């Protein structure tokens with residue numbers, strides 16, 4: 001019977017480590033969740049506001065992603081089961097994992113197929129481009145209550161084997177792509193037989209070229225490596241093989257020895273278990289992600305506020321330009337109307353016009369008009385009669401010029417309508433009065449986990 005078969009039902013104590021209980025605190029999970037919802041919530045979420053301003057924002061992830069790679073039977077699935085505290089992945093010496101499985105926590109136990117997996121993680125859509133892969137994607141949802149599993153999604157990958165093993169899709173390509181989006185990549189080397197699997201080394205070498213910081217190496221199933229001297233030999237062998245590969249022979253090379261601290265899996269051993277290192281790596285990454293999300297949230301708020309301010313200032317400028325243009329063009333149009341009016345007045349048709357003006361506006365306006373027109377009338381009388389025609393033509397031409405100028409200056413630049421402008425102002429107020437203060441409180445909650453209360457007040 002294989003070891004995996006011995007596992008049954010709910011397994012495993014939360015951890016061997018004391019630090020594990022402090023990792024992935026509900027506060028961090030809550031902060032990541034809230035950060036995410038400030039981007040997507042209702043009508044006033046940052047993504048929607050950003051889109052209105054031509055800014056495409058990405059909601060921060062609610063969970064970090066940890067990818068496990070290694071030889072077939074290196075203990076990847078067993079590690080996930082132990083971490084989650086639920087026998088969620090099949091384990092054993094037979095090749096169990098042919099595809100990629102996302103393991104995440106949720107309301108109830110559920111298995112999702114490829115299509116549903118892509119629906120749940122729309123940012124994995126690009127995986128559809130790898131021919132044949134979508135049938136080999138799945139998600140396992142566990143209702144595990146383990147705190148440490150709050151903000152982690154594991155990616156279990158197919159065990160890599162040398163030789164003629166046939167994969168119905170480009171497995172290397174899929175690992176490289178997922179490695180790019182994962183926050184951590186754990187590579188498991190097991191001491192028995194396949195520790196030096198060429199295929200695993202090839203994949204690690206390629207991943208390392210772009211994801212150096214994410215990659216953490218482990219000697220898994222260390223309890224099976226025999227005595228301390230045997231373990232040292234195995235380690236030396238692996239390190240030697242790794243160092244032959246350009247890029248992997250970096251200084252500060254580290255490889256922790258780990259095994260599953262469960263009596264149903266492990267062999268009696270006095271080997272030191274460095275599995276706490278995994279907790280530390282995950283905890284560090286979650287902390288980094290929380291800080292990064294809160295900082296990005298602040299930056300995104302400021303970017304949006306700046307864009308709104310700029311848009312409103314632009315609009316003010318446009319509106320003032322339009323007002324100028326309106327005044328100018330109205331003045332030109334008025335002059336162009338007034339000039340022919342002079343001719344009408346002097347052509348004796350003034351009586352009917354004056355009485356209409358009188359009816360409309362009252363006596364005083366007619367008096368004012370008569371006062372203004374008096375000197376013009378006097379000047380007109382001094383002009384010889386034969387010139388009247390030319391003066392009329394001159395007045396009409398000048399009037400047409402003013403009309404042209406009036407139309408030419410009536411060019412308005414499009415500005416914001418009142419509804420859009422008010423909406424932008426409301427969105428800015430929402431960011432200032434709701435999102436920013438919320439971010440401030442979340443940062444405080446985050447720091448309160450580690451910093452003394454008196455330091456927080458400052």
Ligand SMILES: Nc1nc2c(ncn2[C@@H]2O[C@H](COP(=O)(O)OP(=O)(O)O)[C@@H](O)[C@H]2O)c(=O)[nH]1
Nearest residue numbers: 003004073074075076077078091092221259260
């Ligand atoms: N002794 C020992 N056995 C382990 C350990 N981890 C896993 N195994 C066993 O190794 C076998 C393969 O493990 P599995 O998790 O399926 O490997 P995977 O192919 O990498 O997913 C199973 O029979 C497990 O019970 C460990 O830390 N110590």
Ligand SMILES: [Mg+2]
Nearest residue numbers: 076077096097
């Ligand atoms: Mg497996």
